[in-house]
Amino acid sequence: MIVCDLCGVNPATLKLTQVINDEHTELHLCKQCAEEKGLGIPFGALPSTFGAMIVGFLGAQVPTSARTVGSLKCAGCGITKEDFERTGLLGCAQCYETFREDLKFILRRIHGSNKHIGMRPPSLRGAMEHPDIEQLRRQLQEAVAKEEFEEAARLRDLITDLETQRGRSKHGER
Amino acid sequence: MGSDEEDKEAQARTGANAAVAVLEGRLCAWLDGSGPEADIIITSRVRLARNLQGLRFPGAAPAEERESVCSQVAAAIAASRALPQSLHLRLDELSALDRRFLMERRLVSPQSAERPEHAAVFADLAQTLAVMVNEEDHLRLQAIASGLQIEEAWEAVRTLDDELGERLDYAFSEQFGYLTACPTNTGTGMRVSIFAHLPALALLEEVDKALKEFAGSEITVRGFYGEGSRVQGNIFQISNQLTLGRAEKAIIKRVRGIAERVVALEREARARLLHQRPLRVRDLVYRARALLQHAQLISSLELMNLLSAVRVGSELGLLPPIPRRRLNELLVIALPAHLQKRAGKEMDNEERDAYRAQFVREYLGV
Numbered sequence A: 001m002i003v004c005d006l007c008g009v010n011p012a013t014l015k016l017t018q019v020i021n022d023e024h025t026e027l028h029l030c031k032q033c034a035e036e037k038g039l040g041i042p043f044g045a046l047p048s049t050f051g052a053m054i055v056g057f058l059g060a061q062v063p064t065s066a067r068t069v070g071s072l073k074c075a076g077c078g079i080t081k082e083d084f085e086r087t088g089l090l091g092c093a094q095c096y097e098t099f100r101e102d103l104k105f106i107l108r109r110i111h112g113s114n115k116h117i118g119m120r121p122p123s124l125r126g127a128m129e130h131p132d133i134e135q136l137r138r139q140l141q142e143a144v145a146k147e148e149f150e151e152a153a154r155l156r157d158l159i160t161d162l163e164t165q166r167g168r169s170k171h172g173e174r
Numbered sequence B: 001m002g003s004d005e006e007d008k009e010a011q012a013r014t015g016a017n018a019a020v021a022v023l024e025g026r027l028c029a030w031l032d033g034s035g036p037e038a039d040i041i042i043t044s045r046v047r048l049a050r051n052l053q054g055l056r057f058p059g060a061a062p063a064e065e066r067e068s069v070c071s072q073v074a075a076a077i078a079a080s081r082a083l084p085q086s087l088h089l090r091l092d093e094l095s096a097l098d099r100r101f102l103m104e105r106r107l108v109s110p111q112s113a114e115r116p117e118h119a120a121v122f123a124d125l126a127q128t129l130a131v132m133v134n135e136e137d138h139l140r141l142q143a144i145a146s147g148l149q150i151e152e153a154w155e156a157v158r159t160l161d162d163e164l165g166e167r168l169d170y171a172f173s174e175q176f177g178y179l180t181a182c183p184t185n186t187g188t189g190m191r192v193s194i195f196a197h198l199p200a201l202a203l204l205e206e207v208d209k210a211l212k213e214f215a216g217s218e219i220t221v222r223g224f225y226g227e228g229s230r231v232q233g234n235i236f237q238i239s240n241q242l243t244l245g246r247a248e249k250a251i252i253k254r255v256r257g258i259a260e261r262v263v264a265l266e267r268e269a270r271a272r273l274l275h276q277r278p279l280r281v282r283d284l285v286y287r288a289r290a291l292l293q294h295a296q297l298i299s300s301l302e303l304m305n306l307l308s309a310v311r312v313g314s315e316l317g318l319l320p321p322i323p324r325r326r327l328n329e330l331l332v333i334a335l336p337a338h339l340q341k342r343a344g345k346e347m348d349n350e351e352r353d354a355y356r357a358q359f360v361r362e363y364l365g366v
């Protein structure tokens, strides 16, 4: 009998599989726990195994050189690095500054990048709205030199997209 | 949508309980089974996570800050054209059953249903657009469309985001983009999901093979299937895994590409199934119909199983056609809170399963 991963008591009747790239994560749940987590619902949100993954990204996997030293506490919300490592959640926007060095590493581990290239809030749009293609080209060369091929492919696609967009807007289309 | 009568109805009633009453009489538009590829893709959803500058994220915020978020968002929505005729529901004014009802409508998350203090949701009457307040993040904006309509959902949620962004001070950083409570959402804060019904791939045991094809595609596939029985809903949620370092358009393009490929694989599998294993398919479909006709107790999970089989039977012409809309609707209205509200009383598991069996039989006319 397989026992429920959540309560550890009841027999598991549900297997939840999450596939990320080639990695399968499996969760065995009993009926009660499944219902509690909204799993009895066809469209219900499934519990995020990401939380647990982040905890993995923190702690052991962050090289000591990249980790913030000492027991850091965010002045904005009062959470400590230990709190963050335990829950996988940040307490406020200022945490991103407080734990900046750790986050740069963690975000890179999660997303393969730690630099936002998407939309900006309306109030911040304007000159910066259109990224500098020349700068992106330099980043592309750097990525190739560092053999970061995924990042390079991403930048290449972005540059192509931007060039097509600009080509189109020059001809007055949308 | 948007007749004068609807307008009056929404405005005449106030308070969360009245709003729930309005929703009870109105099913979500995304269940109507319309849109491209709706035989396989049930819905498309785009969700954006946003937070307000200078206030702690909901999980770390004291009551007065959570309250401040509620009133700022309410004011922004009232002043914008983003959500005309919107319903405003305070979760702390609702019973656990009503919160569960909203969860079944996908208007609140299980987390919010469990932590309703100073949490709220705004939604249009069709329930295609919604703003959840004080869930894991201050705001979760979502748009849901039926069928494969990712771009339409994106356009709707982007417009809403722009309007609210004019009035709210979003927490944003040049380096990290939109700042969220969980680092897995940082950057665009965007999650694009499609819900695909893949019975033929499941029956041929080719789901894993299909998923392997998408390895490295930066997507997450979640499915749930029970031990012992292969068919249990067969509805898979496919969404983008990464939110940082990718532009919104690139994320949409990627999920759309996967969705189209999944549709092609499932179509091909259905054709092959009919050709190679006709007895197996017919047996499955007719058994499911027989159970729907005669079973006296049907659980939510079993119902999903049965609906999957009769859906495929209907789509493949093995059964007299059942309107897709009816099948979709049952995915929501046969859930526990919906059944109990319909029955007008709280019911235990067995009572619910009995009521469900009877209700579904009548609803489908099988």
Ligand SMILES: [Zn+2]
Residues within 6 Å of the ligand: A004, A005, A006, A007, A008, A009, A010, A029, A030, A031, A032, A033, A034
């Ligand atoms: Zn359990």
Ligand SMILES: [Zn+2]
Residues within 6 Å of the ligand: A074, A075, A076, A077, A078, A079, A090, A091, A092, A093, A094, A095, A096, A098
């Ligand atoms: Zn903080």
